[in-house]
Amino acid sequence: MDRPIPFALPDIGPAEIDAVVDTLRSGWLTSGPQVARFETDFAESVGGGVEAVATNSATAGLHLALEALGVGVGDEVILPTWTFTATAEVVRYLGAQPVLVDVDRSTLNLSLERVVEALTPRTRAIIPVHMAGLPVDLRALRNRLGDRDIAVVEDAAHAFPASYGGSSVGSCEFSDACVFSFYANKPITTGEGGMVTTVDEALSDRMRVMRLHGIDRDVFNRYTAAGLSSDYDVVAPGFKYNMPDMAAALGRVQLARSNDLHARRKAIALRYLEAFAELPLDLPDGGYTRAEHAWHLFLIRLRRDAAIDRDGLREGLSALRISSSVHFTPLHQLTYWRETLATSDSDFPVASAESPSVLSLPLFSGMTDDQVERVIAAVKRLVT
Ligand SMILES: *Cc1c(COP(=O)(O)O)cnc(C)c1O
Numbered sequence: 001m002d003r004p005i006p007f008a009l010p011d012i013g014p015a016e017i018d019a020v021v022d023t024l025r026s027g028w029l030t031s032g033p034q035v036a037r038f039e040t041d042f043a044e045s046v047g048g049g050v051e052a053v054a055t056n057s058a059t060a061g062l063h064l065a066l067e068a069l070g071v072g073v074g075d076e077v078i079l080p081t082w083t084f085t086a087t088a089e090v091v092r093y094l095g096a097q098p099v100l101v102d103v104d105r106s107t108l109n110l111s112l113e114r115v116v117e118a119l120t121p122r123t124r125a126i127i128p129v130h131m132a133g134l135p136v137d138l139r140a141l142r143n144r145l146g147d148r149d150i151a152v153v154e155d156a157a158h159a160f161p162a163s164y165g166g167s168s169v170g171s172c173e174f175s176d177a178c179v180f181s182f183y184a185n186k187p188i189t190t191g192e193g194g195m196v197t198t199v200d201e202a203l204s205d206r207m208r209v210m211r212l213h214g215i216d217r218d219v220f221n222r223y224t225a226a227g228l229s230s231d232y233d234v235v236a237p238g239f240k241y242n243m244p245d246m247a248a249a250l251g252r253v254q255l256a257r258s259n260d261l262h263a264r265r266k267a268i269a270l271r272y273l274e275a276f277a278e279l280p281l282d283l284p285d286g287g288y289t290r291a292e293h294a295w296h297l298f299l300i301r302l303r304r305d306a307a308i309d310r311d312g313l314r315e316g317l318s319a320l321r322i323s324s325s326v327h328f329t330p331l332h333q334l335t336y337w338r339e340t341l342a343t344s345d346s347d348f349p350v351a352s353a354e355s356p357s358v359l360s361l362p363l364f365s366g367m368t369d370d371q372v373e374r375v376i377a378a379v380k381r382l383v384t
Contacts, residue, residue, distance in 0.1 A: 005374060007323035008185040011254075011261055011365045019249040026245075031212075034248035041255055042195055045161070046178075048171030050197040051204035054248060055211055058157045058181030058194035060241035063090040065177040065196050066125060068206035069151045071096050075124035079155075080110035081330040081343075081351050083129045087155050088331055096124065100332055100341060102348040106285045108299065109136045111350070116144050125151040125176075130159035130169060132327070133187070133294025134287050137164060138174035157181035158296035160188060161262055165290060170197045177203060182247075185364075187261065187296050188254035190247035214238030264365040265295040268372055272298055272361065275376040279383050280306040282357075297327055298363040301354060306383045310359050316382040322375055325360045 023034055035054050043052040055061040071077060073095040079087050081100040091098040101114035108131045115126060126145075128136040141152065152175040156162075160180050162169040170178045177200075180186075182193035198204050209216055214236035243251075254261075273283055282301040287293040302310055310326075317324050330351040331337040332344070345352035361375055 002321050002374065004321040005323060005362050005367075005371050006364075007325050007360070007362050008364045009366050010184055010189050011257075012250075013253075013257075015257075016250050016253045019253045020246050023246050023249040028245055030244050031242040031248075032245045034245040034252065035243050038243075038248040038251045038255070039195070041252055042170075043197065045255060045258070046168050046170030046197055048168070048173060048197075048199060050170065050172055050199050051201060053196045053198075053204055053207045053211065054243040054251075055194040055196065055241045056243050056247075057192055057241075058155070058179050058183070059086040059090060060211070060239065061179040061194040061196040062086065062127070062153065062155065063093050063239070064207040064210055064241060065153045065179060065198070065203070066090060066094055066096075067210055068203045069125060069153070069176060071124050071151075074122060076120060076122040077125045077127060078110075078115055078118050078123060079127040080129050080131075081332045081348050082108050082110075082131060082328060082355075083155065083331065084157070084328055085331060085334065085337075086157075087127055087129055088337065091127075097122075098337075098341070099123075100337070100343060100348070102350045103131075103354075105350050105354065107131065107134055107136075108354070109134065112137075112141055112144050115141065119145075119148070119150075123148075123150055125153055127153050127155050129155040129157075130162060130294070132284060132297040132299055133158040133162055134285060135159055135162050135164035135169050135291050135293075137290075139165065139167075142174045151176045154178040157183075157186060159294045160186075161258055161292070162294035163292040169294075172197055172199050176200060182251055182254075187265070187294055188251065188258050190243065190251040190254070193243050193247045193251060209235060210238040211241040212238060213240065261365040262294065264367075265363055266293070268363055268367055269293070269295040269298055271372055272363075272376065276300065276379065279380065280304075281379075281383060295363065298361045299327060299358055300361060300379075301357045302359070302383065303357075308382050310357050313359060313379070313382050317375075317378055320374075320378045322378055323362060326358060327360045330355050
């Protein structure tokens with residue numbers, strides 16, 4: 001019996017383990033020197049002179065970014081229906097209205113035409129999602145917005161490292177803020193964690209205050225600057241969104257390895273693309289010359305002439321001990337969003353048509369060549 005192939009697996013080596021253990025031994029566990037260095041290292045790696053603000057999740061980062069931009073009651077925020085619920089729920093946290101739009105068939109990223117159609121005088125922000133790690137063309141998005149004062153906050157949960165037209169995701173050349181996830185299965189991980197980048201210092205200052213209770217200095221400074229533990233003020237009812245130092249220590253090692261991890265995922269994706277070229281499958285848009293894809297996920301879509309449907313393929317793979325997953329059931333098909341936004345499949349013809357056929361195959365840096373070939377052989381056998 002073949003051994004199981006997981007859908008994803010964090011790539012944790014001895015350097016990560018040593019870094020976390022050293023932090024445990026250091027006596028400082030919450031946000032401190034490791035977080036400060038992780039932020040500096042991360043900002044440097046995306047470039048553009050950004051500030052980087054570490055959080056305990058991307059969801060927290062999206063919330064902080066929208067809050068710092070002043071999104072609130074009465075505002076509309078446009079985002080693709082093809083995403084994880086976190087992208088939309090943070091809009092609700094602020095009492096604002098999420099406005100879902102359909103996606104482009106080839107990329108599964110939000111359709112710029114649909115964004116333009118969805119604009120109203122209340123539109124305050126747009127959250128493009130770099131689906132699976134393929135960046136949205138943000139320059140084109142900005143061009144479509146003209147000189148309207150609408151914020152762009154990137155959901156880059158899948159997109160590290162990645163770039164579009166030579167501009168790295170996170171450098172915020174065409175956006176107000178960019179939010180990364182370090183959840184356990186994301187391209188680099190801290191177990192749970194996130195990072196927001198921005199070139200706007202007013203935004204990064206506000207996010208640093210709001211991620212820790214609305215206190216105007218962080219704990220580390222407070223206890224080390226002359227021991228003045230009462231030397232702080234509270235300026236808002238903030239949140240508890242800071243990253244612990246164990247997580248940041250892990251993140252720093254992952255960041256240092258990120259190009260190697262990406263190179264391995266890319267090699268696997270290119271092998272899949274080559275092996276599946278003749279099958280009755282729609283394969284992911286690789287970005288080709290315009291983008292560097294992060295290859296967080298590898299989404300295939302079964303065509304009508306395939307010998308099996310998506311659920312059949314999923315079961316067939318499972319019987320061969322190969323895990324797969326679905327990214328994503330569009331938000332408009334999930335109960336809460338369907339009911340509160342009063343939308344239906346006909347409002348999102350592309351996402352509704354594509355959603356039943358999509359499946360994500362195993363793709364992680366620790367996959368062996370044997371595992372990759374087992375997945376390829378299984379998919380070939382099942383779909384033809
Ligand atoms: C994982 C994910 C998030 C949330 O990330 P967390 O760090 O778990 O909060 C947000 N958006 C998308 C598209 C994701 O896949």
